[in-house]
Amino acid sequence: MDGRLESENAESESGTARRRLPPKERREQIVNEAVRFFAEVGLEGNTRQLAKRLGVTQSLLFNYFATKDELLEAVYEKVYLDRLSPDWPDRLTDRTVPLRARLLAFYTEYSGLIFERDWMRIFMSSGLAGAVLNRRYLMHLGDVILRPVLAETEALARGETRPTMEDIWNLHGGIVYIGIRTHIYGMPGPDDPETVIAQSIDKYLLYFGIGPED
Amino acid sequence: MDGRLESENAESESGTARRRLPPKERREQIVNEAVRFFAEVGLEGNTRQLAKRLGVTQSLLFNYFATKDELLEAVYEKVYLDRLSPDWPDRLTDRTVPLRARLLAFYTEYSGLIFERDWMRIFMSSGLAGAVLNRRYLMHLGDVILRPVLAETEALARGETRPTMEDIWNLHGGIVYIGIRTHIYGMPGPDDPETVIAQSIDKYLLYFGIGPED
DNA sequence: CTTTTTATAGATCATGCGATCAACAATAGT
DNA sequence: ACTATTGTTGATCGCATGATCTATAAAAAG
Numbered sequence: 001m002d003g004r005l006e007s008e009n010a011e012s013e014s015g016t017a018r019r020r021l022p023p024k025e026r027r028e029q030i031v032n033e034a035v036r037f038f039a040e041v042g043l044e045g046n047t048r049q050l051a052k053r054l055g056v057t058q059s060l061l062f063n064y065f066a067t068k069d070e071l072l073e074a075v076y077e078k079v080y081l082d083r084l085s086p087d088w089p090d091r092l093t094d095r096t097v098p099l100r101a102r103l104l105a106f107y108t109e110y111s112g113l114i115f116e117r118d119w120m121r122i123f124m125s126s127g128l129a130g131a132v133l134n135r136r137y138l139m140h141l142g143d144v145i146l147r148p149v150l151a152e153t154e155a156l157a158r159g160e161t162r163p164t165m166e167d168i169w170n171l172h173g174g175i176v177y178i179g180i181r182t183h184i185y186g187m188p189g190p191d192d193p194e195t196v197i198a199q200s201i202d203k204y205l206l207y208f209g210i211g212p213e214d
Numbered sequence: 215m216d217g218r219l220e221s222e223n224a225e226s227e228s229g230t231a232r233r234r235l236p237p238k239e240r241r242e243q244i245v246n247e248a249v250r251f252f253a254e255v256g257l258e259g260n261t262r263q264l265a266k267r268l269g270v271t272q273s274l275l276f277n278y279f280a281t282k283d284e285l286l287e288a289v290y291e292k293v294y295l296d297r298l299s300p301d302w303p304d305r306l307t308d309r310t311v312p313l314r315a316r317l318l319a320f321y322t323e324y325s326g327l328i329f330e331r332d333w334m335r336i337f338m339s340s341g342l343a344g345a346v347l348n349r350r351y352l353m354h355l356g357d358v359i360l361r362p363v364l365a366e367t368e369a370l371a372r373g374e375t376r377p378t379m380e381d382i383w384n385l386h387g388g389i390v391y392i393g394i395r396t397h398i399y400g401m402p403g404p405d406d407p408e409t410v411i412a413q414s415i416d417k418y419l420l421y422f423g424i425g426p427e428d
Numbered sequence: 429c430t431t432t433t434t435a436t437a438g439a440t441c442a443t444g445c446g447a448t449c450a451a452c453a454a455t456a457g458t
Numbered sequence: 459a460c461t462a463t464t465g466t467t468g469a470t471c472g473c474a475t476g477a478t479c480t481a482t483a484a485a486a487a488g
Contacts, residue, residue, distance in 0.1 A: 020454050020465050042342060044258050046445060057467050062447060121342065127399045128256060128338060138401055166410045169395065170388045170417075177387025180394070185341045187352055196380045199421075203384075207417040234435050234484050260475060271437050276477060 027064050030054060034075050039118040043072060043125045072126075076133045079122050083113055083137075089144045092152065099152055100212045103201045106145070107175055108194055114176070115193065120183035146172060158209035171204045241278050244268060248289050253332040257286060257339045286340075290347045293336050297327055297351075303358045306366065313366055314426045317415045320359070321389055322408055328390070329407065334397035360386060372423035385418045 021029070037050045047068060051058040065071040092102050114120065127134045146168045153163045175197055182189035190196045205212070235243070251264045261282060265272040279285040306316050328334065341348045360382045367377045389411055396403035404410045419426070 023465075026465080047447090048445075058446090059448080059468075060466060063465075066447090068446065124338065124342060124398070128335065128342070130400065134399060135401065138395075138399055161413075166404045167413065169391070170410060170414055173391025173395070174384045174388030177383070177391055181352075181383065181387070184338070185348060185352055186344065187349065190380045196384060199375075199381065200384055203417045203421040206421055207413070237435075240435080261477090262475075272476090273438075273478080274436060277435075280477090282476065 023064070026060075030061060030064055030071075031074050031078050034071060035078055035118055035122065038072070038075055038125070039121040042121075043129060047071075073133075075122065076126055076131060079119055080133055080137050083119070084140065084144065085109075089148055092145065092148050095152075095155075098213050099156055099210060100201060100205055100214070102152070103149070103205075104198060107197045107201065111175060111179070111193060111197060115179040115183070117183050120179050124180070124184050153208055153210070156208070156210045156214050159207065161208075163208055167204070167208075171200060174200050237278070240274075244275060244278055244285075245288050245292050248285060249292055249332055249336065252286070252289055252339070253335040256335075257343060261285075287347075289336065290340055290345060293333055294347055294351050297333070298354065298358065299323075303362055306359065306362050309366075309369075312427050313370055313424060314415060314419055314428070316366070317363070317419075318412055321411045321415065325389060325393070325407060325411060329393040329397070331397050334393050338394070338398050367422055367424070370422070370424045370428050373421065375422075377422055381418070381422075385414060388414050 033054050034050060037053060038045050041049070047061050048058045051061055061071065065074065088106060092106055094102065114123075123134065123137075142165075146165065149171075150163060150165055150168050153167070157163055178189055178193055178196060181187045202212075205214075247268050248264060251267060252259050255263070261275050262272045265275055275285065279288065302320060306320055308316065328337075337348065337351075356379075360379065363385075364377060364379055364382050367382070371377055392403055392407055392410060395401045416426075419428075
């Protein structure tokens with residue numbers, strides 16, 4: 001009656017006949033797939049679909065995570081963690097290198113990490129849902145990245161107006177918005193993000209009278 | 215058994231003892247409340263809660279909208295419509311006024327309209343959900359606002375680099391990001407958005423060698 | 429006042445989802 | 459080869475939600 005072939009995801013497909021994995025491995029596998037899954041369908045995506053993708057039973061998920069929220073927490077952590085490399089604060093404040101070069105290095109690398117469907121959509125979804133991790137991430141970003149950038153700018157600014165945190169947020173927002181446009185709104189993005197990023201930085205620096213070699 | 219007092223939202227509260235409204239009025243009332251409701255709780259908010267807020271039965275909603283999706287469509291329209299005043303293209307291209315003044319006028323007015331919890335959250339939610347209206351809105355924005363701004367900038371630009379649409383998106387994104395930061399991520403925003411907006415515009419214009427009186 | 433119309437309420441259906449639990453089977457230890 | 463352990467399944471529960479349908483009562487028509 002039921003026309004479905006249960007066998008395929010169990011045996012025939014690729015010889016992965018429902019193997020029994022060590023908990024650590026299985027948990028990791030689940031989280032990895034969950035990241036992709038929830039990024040696609042949103043945080044309301046159901047556990048049955050996710051389980052199907054993994055080729056396991058839905059009930060198995062609850063063996064590793066007591067509730068769906070707990071699974072989502074794991075997804076957040078996986079997505080957020082190590083997205084902010086710990087050596088950036090140092091690199092951003094290394095005054096042997098021109099500020100422009102430092103900013104460029106940071107934002108090309110950072111955008112390479114976050115201009116990615118999974119990250120962008122999960123970050124936005126969790127932000128809308130009011131996740132605490134979200135605010136924590138942004139506070140952290142403000143502390144270890146934006147505030148140092150402000151300090152570096154202040155040290156070099158020659159114009160009459162002094163830079164504030166809002167200027168840094170503006171620079172940051174203008175760049176991040178590229179990712180929002182493309183991955184949240186599904187609009188076409190720039191052919192070459194690096195050029196756009198470089199120009200954003202140049203506008204920022206020019207406004208405070210900072211040259212490319214300063 | 216059921217300890218609830220059904221009477222209060224029907225009679226005692228404010229004498230609004232379940233009045234019988236003309237369809238047009240009721241529909242409008244529903245949509246208005248739905249906008250606020252879905253902005254707060256997200257698009258997955260359930261119809262029973264919404265009905266409770268309105269002080270009507272859940273089933274009544276389905277007398278005005280065949281499905282929940284249909285209601286959401288009405289919410290989108292309500293939120294999107296007339297958010298882009300039709301006279302802006304003209305005002306943005308009025309060369310008797312300095313470009314800086316034009317941009318400032320537009321973005322202070324526009325930000326006043328969109329830096330609002332309801333709009334921001336529904337726009338983002340519907341964007342994540344892949345709503346067609348979303349992309350339509352952005353395409354429209356690109357056509358009637360951003361493209362004219364590009365043309366005006368090109369006409370005045372004195373620098374070596376020519377402006378592109380990406381420059382306009384960058385200006386736009388930097389400003390809109392203020393709203394995203396505050397209303398989606400729930401972070402504290404600038405005390406005075408107007409100042410931040412003015413500086414964004416100044417950075418943009420300075421980069422293309424356009425003075426405040428040009 | 430009586431009749432007709434229809435906006436609204438209340439009860440209920442169907443289903444999808446998170447979560448639970450007992451039974452099963454793959455692996456490791458002996 | 460036998461046993462103990464535990465990762466995994468399959469069936470099922472309880473509940474919330476979108477949607478439907480009929481009875482009611484408020485307003486309009488006569």
